[in-house]
Amino acid sequence: xxxxxxxxxxxxxxxLIAGASRGIGEVTARAFADAGAAVVLAARDVxxxxxxxxxxxxxxxxxxxxxxxxxxxxxxxxxxxxxxRKFGRLDAAFNNATDGPLxxxxxxxxxxxxxRGIRTNIRGTFLGMKYQIxxxxxxxxGAIVNMASLAGPLGVANLAAYVAxxxxxxxxxxxxxxxxxxxxxxxxxxxPGPILTHHLERAGMEAQRQAAASTxxxxxxxxxxxxxxxxxxxxxQASFITGATIPIDGGQFAGLKPVRVYRPGQPMEANSx
Numbered sequence: 001x002x003x004x005x006x007x008x009x010x011x012x013x014x015x016l017i018a019g020a021s022r023g024i025g026e027v028t029a030r031a032f033a034d035a036g037a038a039v040v041l042a043a044r045d046v047x048x049x050x051x052x053x054x055x056x057x058x059x060x061x062x063x064x065x066x067x068x069x070x071x072x073x074x075x076x077x078x079x080x081x082x083x084x085r086k087f088g089r090l091d092a093a094f095n096n097a098t099d100g101p102l103x104x105x106x107x108x109x110x111x112x113x114x115x116r117g118i119r120t121n122i123r124g125t126f127l128g129m130k131y132q133i134x135x136x137x138x139x140x141x142g143a144i145v146n147m148a149s150l151a152g153p154l155g156v157a158n159l160a161a162y163v164a165x166x167x168x169x170x171x172x173x174x175x176x177x178x179x180x181x182x183x184x185x186x187x188x189x190x191x192p193g194p195i196l197t198h199h200l201e202r203a204g205m206e207a208q209r210q211a212a213a214s215t216x217x218x219x220x221x222x223x224x225x226x227x228x229x230x231x232x233x234x235x236x237q238a239s240f241i242t243g244a245t246i247p248i249d250g251g252q253f254a255g256l257k258p259v260r261v262y263r264p265g266q267p268m269e270a271n272s273x
Contacts, residue, residue, distance in 0.1 A: 009036055009235075010035045017029040018093075019096035020039075022045075022197075023223060028094055029052060030052075032231065034061070038087050039061065040079070042066050044067065045067075050065045062087075064082065070120060079131070080134075090135040090139070095144065095147060097120055098120060101116065116161075118161065118165055132144060143185070152189075153191060181243070187243065188244045190226060191247045192226055192247075200220065214252065216252065225248060
C-alpha cells in the first residue's frame with residue numbers, strides 16, 4: 001500500500017479553518033496545506049493570523065488570512081466572499097473557534113459571559129455553516145467538521161456555558177448533516193478530550209499529569225492527532241460518514257478505567273480512579 005493511498009490528498013481543493021491563529025486550528029491549517037490544499041485562515045487576532053499565513057506561504061502553499069468574528073454575520077459572509085473571490089471554490093471547512101467564561105458553578109456565571117460562550121460556539125458554528133454550505137454547493141459539495149468537546153456529550157462541572165455551547169454544536173451539526181446529506185455536503189463533529197495546546201501548556205506539568213491520568217490511555221492527546229482526524233473526515237476516505245461525533249479522547253468517552261485493577265480480597269477503594 002502506498003503512502004498516498006493512506007494519507008488524504010487535497011490537491012486542487014480549498015479548505016477554510018476558523019480559529020486558525022493558534023493551537024489546533026493552526027496545526028490543522030498547516031496539515032491541510034501540507035496535503036495540497038489552498039487554505040483560508042480566519043480568526044480575530046490579526047497579527048497571529050497573518051503570521052501563520054506567511055509561514056504557510058513560505059513553505060510553498062497558498063494561504064489567505066481573513067480576520068473574522070465568527071459571531072458576526074457580516075464578518076462571516078465577508079469571509080466566504082473573499083474565499084470565493086480568491087480561490088473560486090470551497091471544499092472543506094473546520095469551524096474551530098471557541099470561547100466561554102472561566103470555570104464557575106452555574107449560578108455564579110454572569111449572563112453576559114454565558115452569552116459570549118453561546119455566541120461563539122453555537123451562533124459562530126451556525127453562521128459558519130450558513131455561508132459555507134452555499135459556497136460548497138456551487139462546486140458540487142464538500143465536507144464540514146465542527147469543533148465540539150467531550151464536554152458536549154458528557155458534561156463537566158463548573159463549565160455550564162462551555163458545555164451548553166458544545167452540546168449545541170453537536171445538535172446543529174446533526175441537523176445540518178440531515179438537511180444536506182443528499183446534496184453532497186457532509187457534516188461531522190470532533191469532540192476532543194485533553195489535548196496539549198497552549199492552554200494546557202500554560203497550566204503546568206501537574207495539570208498535564210492529572211489530565212493524562214484522566215484518560216484510559218494515560219496520556220494527553222496532541223493537536224496533530226485532532227488535525228489528522230479532521231482531514232480524514234473531510235476526505236473521500238470518509239465519504240459515507242455524516243452526522244457523526246468522533247471522540248478524540250484516549251478512551252474517556254468509553255467509560256472509566258481504574259488506575260489500579262481491582263482484585264478479589266482488595267479494598268474496593270483500590271478500584272477508584
